[in-house]
Amino acid sequence: MVDVNAWLNDLLAGNKIFTPATMAHYWEGLVTTTQLVFVSLIIGLVLAVPLAIMRSSKRKWISLPVYAYTYVFRGTPLLIQLYIIYYGVVFFDGIQESFLWPIFREAFYPALIAFTLNTAAYTTEIFRGAIKATSKGEIEAARAYGMSESLLMRRIVIPSAFRRALPAYGNEVIFMLHASAIASVVTLMDLTGAARYVYSRFYTPFEPFLFVALIYLCLTFAILFFFRFLEKRLLAHLPSQSA
Incomplete structure (x- = not known):
């Protein structure tokens, strides 16, 4: 049984779990x-x-490769993708003698590649849905003004799709923040890795992980506030936003 009173007294007394050395690990x-x-x-x-x-695109030879990419990265766990990139790349012949080895040797860059490919797949589908939802009236009006397809995409479709995709993209940002906790499995000293280090050193499971959970919670609220602010600014013209 955990002595809750003793744990609270140690926590309030500022025990060795929250020394300048451990706080430096949390900051890192x-x-x-x-x-x-x-x-x-x-x-x-x-x-x-x-x-x-x-x-x-309506051209299959353009849309199908992108569909295959998003299908694979959205259909497999991010942890497996991270393992494949971090551990699997060393099995390619000549990789350790190539200019790419300084990149893949460090844990940060394989994690960055895995996270980038994963979030790009989800964000692609978010924006694709927003592009498909573009009003036909807007497109026809732009074409009536003589806009080319590239200009139509830059001036009308992309800005309109970005506004519609903003709420869903905000959820994707929060998801990536929470998913970043798995980066510690490839020896990366992120927030979860710092908590695991403090736990392994002092054998205290509650304080480090609760403290890191609080940090994640604060970051999540900051992201929510930022995207709510953007939504109010960019979607203020809509009745649902101005009501």
Whole structure:
């Protein structure tokens, strides 16, 4: 049985679990998690926009490869994808002698590649659905003004699709933040890895993981607040948003 009163007294007294050394590990984990999630989301978003346009194409030879990519990465666990990229790449002949080895040797970059490919697949489908939902009236009006297909896509379809996709994309950002907790399985010192280190050193399962859970919770609320702000700014013209 856990002595709750003793645990609370130790926690309030500021025991050895929250020393400057352990807090430095938590800070390192926070920085690593933020970098991993932020960079993967940015690269994934950049990749997802052209992939969503290709996925929406009526030409099968353009849309089918993108469909296959999104199907594979959305249909398999992110943890398996991370294992394949981190552990499987070393089995390619000559990889350790190539210029790519400094990238794959460090745990951060295989994790970044796995996270980027995963979020790009989900974001592609989110934007594809938003593109398909574009009003035909908007497209016909733009064509009536003589817009080319590329200009129509830049001026009308993409901005409109981005506004519609914003709520779903906000959920994807939160999902990636929570999924980043698996990065510690490839020796990456993220937030979960920092909590695991403190636990292994002091054999205290509650304090480090509860503290990290609180950090994740604060980050989640910050993301929710940011996307709610964006939704109010970008969707203020809609009756449902202005009501």
